[in-house]
Amino acid sequence: MNQSNGxxxxxxxxxxxxxxxRIVLICIRRMAAHGLRDAHAAWLALDTFGVNxxxxxxxxxxxxxxxxxxxxxxxxIAPCCAMRMTEDEAWIMEVIRxxxxxxxxAEQALITxxxxxxxxxxxxxxxxxSRSLFETGQTVSA
Numbered sequence: 001m002n003q004s005n006g007x008x009x010x011x012x013x014x015x016x017x018x019x020x021x022r023i024v025l026i027c028i029r030r031m032a033a034h035g036l037r038d039a040h041a042a043w044l045a046l047d048t049f050g051v052n053x054x055x056x057x058x059x060x061x062x063x064x065x066x067x068x069x070x071x072x073x074x075x076x077i078a079p080c081c082a083m084r085m086t087e088d089e090a091w092i093m094e095v096i097r098x099x100x101x102x103x104x105x106a107e108q109a110l111i112t113x114x115x116x117x118x119x120x121x122x123x124x125x126x127x128x129x130s131r132s133l134f135e136t137g138q139t140v141s142a
Contacts, residue, residue: 027045028077072114075092
């Protein structure tokens, strides 16, 4: 097997084209690798959301914590510099996209991602995070 086929299997999805979505993905990767209080993730939030960065940052941290607590399986996250996404990252981005206005779709994506039918806390956190993006003038496209 050549390396490009292996990479395509591990990282089958392209990174989001939308700037806000890419920043959210990088923050998720930083928090997954370096902890919820990663300084680079905080700096990216400040740079992206300006003076109103605290609420989206705290809510993304809450979503990540609830997702980790609810998951019945390990969630695969790519390195921060990867130019493609894992299948699990694609599901996470789908949850965030749908949580703003399509909770049943977001809930189904969470169930698929975590293999856990009890998704109340992560779904709530994703919904509030998505709403906070809208309030700062940033949105993730559906």
